[in-house]
Amino acid sequence: EQLTAAATSGKLIQDSVLDQQITRMLADPKAQALADQFATQWLQITRIVESAPDPELFPGFSEELRRDLVEECKRFFMDAVIADRPYTEFISSKHTFLNARLARHYGVPGAFDDRFQRVDVSQFNRGGLLGMGAVMTVTSNPNRTSPVKRGKWVMEQLLSTPTPPPPPDVGVIEDDSKPISAKTIRERLVQHRDNPSCASCHRPLDAMGFMLENYDAVGRWRDKDGQHPVDNLGDMPDGKKLYGVPDLKSYLLSRKKDLCRALAEKLLTYALGRGLTASDACMIEEMIKKVDAKGGSTQTLIREIIKSEAFRSRAVQPVGR
DSSP states (O other), rough: OHHHHHTTTTGGHHHHHHHHHHHHHHHHHGHIIIIIIIIHHHTTTGGGOOOOTTTTTTTTHHHHHHHHHHHHHHHHHHHHHHTTTTTHHHHOSEEEEEOOHHHHHHOOOOOOSSSSSEEEEEEEEEEEGGGGGGHHHTTBBBSSSSSHHHHHHHHIIOOOOOOOOTTTTTOOOOOOOSSHHHHHHHHHHHHHTTTTTHHHHHHHHHHHHHTTBBBTSSSSSSSSSSTOOOOOOOTTTTOOOOEEHHHHHHHHHHHHHHHHHHHHHHHHHHTTTTTOOOOHHHHHHHHHHHHHHHHBBHHHHHHHHHHHHHOOHHHHHHHOO
C-alpha cells in the first residue's frame, strides 16, 4: 500500500523516496524471497533435490540434511543483504549458519540445537560460499567429486565467465561405481585435455576445481581421497601453481571487479526477468564503479539496480498487437 501510494502520487520517481521504499522493503520479512528465489538460482542449489550421493559411501546424507544445506546458503545470503556486508564477503567471510545436524556433518564442535546460528568456522576450513555443502554436493557426482563441474560453477556463477559447450565426440570420464582416487582423476583429466579443442577450456576449469578437492562429494572436509593425499593443486593457465581453498579465495578476491560484475549480472537478470543486452553491460560497469566507491556494499548494488533505467523503464506494447 505504501509503495502504491508513493507511485500514485508521482513521488516514487524521486531518488530520496525510492531509497526510503527500498530500505523499508529490505527490512520486511517478504524480502526473504531474495534468498528463496534469487540466491538458490544464482548458486544453483535447487538442483540438490536431484543429487543422489551413494548411500554406501555417504550413509549420513538424509533429506533433513539436504534441507539444512540449502537453508545454510539462504541464511548466509540474507545475512549479507540485511547486514549490508561487502559483496567480497561471499568469498572471504569466516562465518556460516549451522544447526546441530549441519555442525555434525561438518565436524564443528559446540552447543547446537535445531535452530540455526551464525558461527565463526574459519578454523574448520569453512566460511563463505566455497565452504557450502550444498554447492559442493550439486557440483559432484554420486560417488565422487568433479573438479570440472566445480571449476565450471566457479567460473560461471562467481566470475561470470561462460564456458563453451564441449566439442562433439570428445568423450567423457567414465562414472563407474568405484570412487576414483585424486591421483587417477588428474591423470584422466590430463588425458582428456590432450585434445587441443578441450585444453583451452579445461585448464582453468580443472585448476579451480582441484583447489576445492578437500571437500568431498557432500561437502565434508578431507585430507585424503581414499589412500592418497588430496590433490588440491590448481595449475593455472598463466603457469602459477595455487593450492587449496585459501589460494582459490585469494585468487577470486584479486578479481574483485569480476566478482561484482557477476553478482550484478545475476541480480539484474533476476530483477528484469530477461536476458541482458549490450546496453545493460555498459550500465553494469557504471554500477560497479558506484558500488566500489561505497565500500562494496551489497545493498548499494541492489539500490543501483533498482534505480537503473533498465529496471525503471520498460517497453509498452501498443494496444491490439
